[in-house]
Amino acid sequence: MDHFSYEHGALRCEGVAVADVAATVGTPCYVYSAGTLAEHHRRTRDAFAALDPLICYSVKSCGNLGVLRTLTALGSGMDVVSGGELFRARAAGCPPERIVYAGVGKRDDEIAAALDAGIHLLNVESEQEFENIARIARGRGATCRCALRINPDVDPRTHRFTTTGTKETKFGVDIERARAFFRAHGRDPHARLVGLHLHIGSPVTSTDPYVQAVTKALALREELLRDGFEVSVLDVGGGFAADYETGRSPAASDYARAIVPLLEPAVRAGLRIVLEPGRSIAANAGILLTRVQYVKTSGDRTFAICDAGMNALLRPSHYDAFHFIWPAAPGPGFAPHERTREPGMPGLVTVDVVGPLCETGDYLALDRRLPPPARGDLLAVFTAGAYGMSMASRYNSSPLPAEVLVSGEAFTVVRRRETYEDLVAHER
Numbered sequence: 169m170d171h172f173s174y175e176h177g178a179l180r181c182e183g184v185a186v187a188d189v190a191a192t193v194g195t196p197c198y199v200y201s202a203g204t205l206a207e208h209h210r211r212t213r214d215a216f217a218a219l220d221p222l223i224c225y226s227v228k229s230c231g232n233l234g235v236l237r238t239l240t241a242l243g244s245g246m247d248v249v250s251g252g253e254l255f256r257a258r259a260a261g262c263p264p265e266r267i268v269y270a271g272v273g274k275r276d277d278e279i280a281a282a283l284d285a286g287i288h289l290l291n292v293e294s295e296q297e298f299e300n301i302a303r304i305a306r307g308r309g310a311t312c313r314c315a316l317r318i319n320p321d322v323d324p325r326t327h328r329f330t331t332t333g334t335k336e337t338k339f340g341v342d343i344e345r346a347r348a349f350f351r352a353h354g355r356d357p358h359a360r361l362v363g364l365h366l367h368i369g370s371p372v373t374s375t376d377p378y379v380q381a382v383t384k385a386l387a388l389r390e391e392l393l394r395d396g397f398e399v400s401v402l403d404v405g406g407g408f409a410a411d412y413e414t415g416r417s418p419a420a421s422d423y424a425r426a427i428v429p430l431l432e433p434a435v436r437a438g439l440r441i442v443l444e445p446g447r448s449i450a451a452n453a454g455i456l457l458t459r460v461q462y463v464k465t466s467g468d469r470t471f472a473i474c475d476a477g478m479n480a481l482l483r484p485s486h487y488d489a490f491h492f493i494w495p496a497a498p499g500p501g502f503a504p505h506e507r508t509r510e511p512g513m514p515g516l517v518t519v520d521v522v523g524p525l526c527e528t529g530d531y532l533a534l535d536r537r538l539p540p541p542a543r544g545d546l547l548a549v550f551t552a553g554a555y556g557m558s559m560a561s562r563y564n565s566s567p568l569p570a571e572v573l574v575s576g577e578a579f580t581v582v583r584r585r586e587t588y589e590d591l592v593a594h595e596r
């Protein structure tokens with residue numbers, strides 16, 4: 169699953185004791201494992217090898233340049249959703265022919281930057297956006313490749329905030345309107361409509377919604393081919409789950425077993441497949457380290473008040489998401505066998521793990537079974553690599569956490585902790 173494990177009572181990331189990282193760079197701090205990033209990239213590539221897909225890592229899941237450089241060196245492409253992410257992907261050295269760009273609200277300057285870079289694919293989300301891309305491309309004497317993001321109206325059965333492939337969401341174009349879209353725009357000489365794009369939601373914890381969405385996309389492609397259009401790319405999107413709890417989510421090979429047979433005939437006949445995994449690459453490759461500042465009881469509740477809260481990791485309060493939390497040095501008898509809501513060992517207490525901010529919604533976990541917490545304990549929040557730092561905020565004037573990348577026995581600070589001067593640097 170990943171390269172975070174307890175040895176002799178202490179949590180290690182690869183060959184590094186995380187307590188040493190905390191002692192050196194302080195807390196809160198994100199710690200990423202380069203080995204885990206590489207392993208998840210390899211598993212995805214191997215699972216889908218029969219399709220020889222272009223794997224475009226989703227930058228928004230964790231966009232630190234150190235992470236992007238690690239994945240770029242492995243041959244990964246990048247899926248970006250803004251001009252800022254395009255800038256990051258380019259700064260990390262990702263070749264433009266491996267970059268795809270989705271997003272419902274692309275501005276003119278963002279479209280121009282994508283055209284100038286010469287990226288692989290612009291994933292188009294509306295008729296007006298397509299017309300705008302075509303206009304900008306014509307004005308610059310440029311051509312670009314576009315895929316139409318279709319909304320297949322498939323329920324991924326995940327949180328409503330991360331459901332993107334049902335009709336009532338803002339993403340893509342209704343699948344019924346796709347043929348008319350191609351008839352209107354499929355022969356534009358500047359914005360060349362060469363493919364279809366899907367991204368149904370995240371995390372999608374069963375394979376079935378992919379089967380439904382891909383089946384619909386392939387049927388649409390057949391119709392478009394009969395109508396005389398080129399549909400040489402199918403971007404299947406991301407959304408593959410991560411192991412927030414040990415062994416509860418499908419692996420890359422499980423998704424592949426369901427999806428690959430559907431696509432193989434078309435791929436043999438020349439269709440190019442793009443995948444956009446984010447969470448399944450980065451989530452288990454990162455933890456958040458936070459230190460318990462105080463422990464207090466109030467009524468029947470025990471609070472472990474930490475130096476990280478919703479500012480550092482928004483997912484628990486925003487999505488009601490579960491992250492396994494455990495002390496980095498849990499003491500004898502408390503080594504966790506698996507990451508679960510119910511560790512089922514004697515001596516645990518029920519704790520609310522909360523942050524320092526002035527908000528009742530500022531928590532990392534509620535009603536959590538933990539070894540008795542003490543002031544000064546170092547806690548690890550697991551599976552925090554994706555949508556952790558990338559969603560962090562400076563609420564309450566909290567400087568953003570440091571980020572550290574571990575590779576083998578060594579670690580590198582890939583983003584220094586922000587200072588108070590950083591907090592006010594843009595203000596006049």
Ligand SMILES: *Cc1c(COP(=O)(O)O)cnc(C)c1O
Pocket residue numbers: 226228229247249270271367369370371405406407408444445446447448554
């Ligand atoms: C967010 C996003 C992804 C990545 O989703 P994950 O769940 O992190 O795999 C892929 N494609 C698009 C268009 C996205 O918006």
